[in-house]
Amino acid sequence: EDQVTQSPEALRLQEGESSSLNCSYTVSGLRGLFWYRQDPGKGPEFLFTLYSAGEEKEKERLKATLTKKESFLHITAPKPEDSATYLCAVQTGNQFYFGTGTSLTVIP
C-alpha cells in the first residue's frame, strides 16, 4: 500500500536553531516528491519538486533533499515567519499522496 509518513508531527524551534523535517514513503513507481507549506486557513503553497535520489533544491532558508526512501526538508536559521505546517506529497501513477504534515513553530 502506498504510504507517506512525516515526522515529527510538531516541532518547536528557537529562532536561529536549524533542524530537519522528514518525509518517508513506501510507494511503487515514484514519479516525484513535492514539498508544500500551509499557513492556517490557507491552501498549501508549492515549495519544491524532487524527481530522483540525490537531488537537492534550495530556496532561502529551506533545502530539500531526496533519497530512495525519504526526503528531508532542512531549515537553516529559521525565523518566526517560517512557522507553518509543512506537507510532503508523492506522486505515483497519476495520483498524489500527502503526508499529514509537520507543524513548525519558530519562537522569537
Add this chain to the structure above:
Amino acid sequence: KAGVTQTPRYLIKTRGQQVTLSCSPISGHRSVSWYQQTPGQGLQFLFEYFSETQRNKGNFPGRFSGRQFSNSRSEMNVSTLELGDSALYLCASSLTTNWEQYFGPGTRLTVT
C-alpha cells in the same frame, strides 16, 4: 498572474442537503484536482479533471462528483451530506497531469 480561486470560501449546510463548490484554475492550466482536508486524515485525493474528462479518482463514495468546463473551471458536488463531510475542500491546478500543483484557498464546509 491570478492564482487559483475557489467559491464560496465558507459554507454551512444541513445533513442530507447537497452542495456545489467551484474552482477557477490559473490561466493556462488545464488540470484541476480536488482534495478533502481534515485534521485526522490530512489531504485526501478526490479526483482530477483534464480537458473536461475525469482522469483519476480517489477512494470516495459516489456522493462526491465533479465536472470540468471547456474554460477549465471545475465544480465539485456532494450529495446527501453527512456530518463527516465537514472539511476544507481544496482545489489545485496544474499545467497538465503529473505536474506541480498550485492550490486555492479552499472552501470550508460545515455540515450540521
